[in-house]
Amino acid sequence: MTIEEAILHCLASQNRGMRTEQIAEMINRQRLNIRKDGQPVTSNQVYAVICRYPETFVKAEGRILLMI
Numbered sequence: 001m002t003i004e005e006a007i008l009h010c011l012a013s014q015n016r017g018m019r020t021e022q023i024a025e026m027i028n029r030q031r032l033n034i035r036k037d038g039q040p041v042t043s044n045q046v047y048a049v050i051c052r053y054p055e056t057f058v059k060a061e062g063r064i065l066l067m068i
Contacts, residue, residue, distance in 0.1 A: 003033045003045060003046070005033075006027045007046060007057070007064075009032060019062060020043040020044075021043045024045070027046075050064055055067060
């Protein structure tokens, strides 16, 4: 699963906004995305993906929400 798909999965399964740290923690705990170097996904990576897809994700009140 790509990191974008993992973020979508996390937000859809929680049905609420989440902080980037919470999303990264959930991705790593459930092993939804494994980096090529084997390191855990960071909240900075999650934030970078969020910024790349403004048509899918929205930042509001310190939380990330789905636009869909």
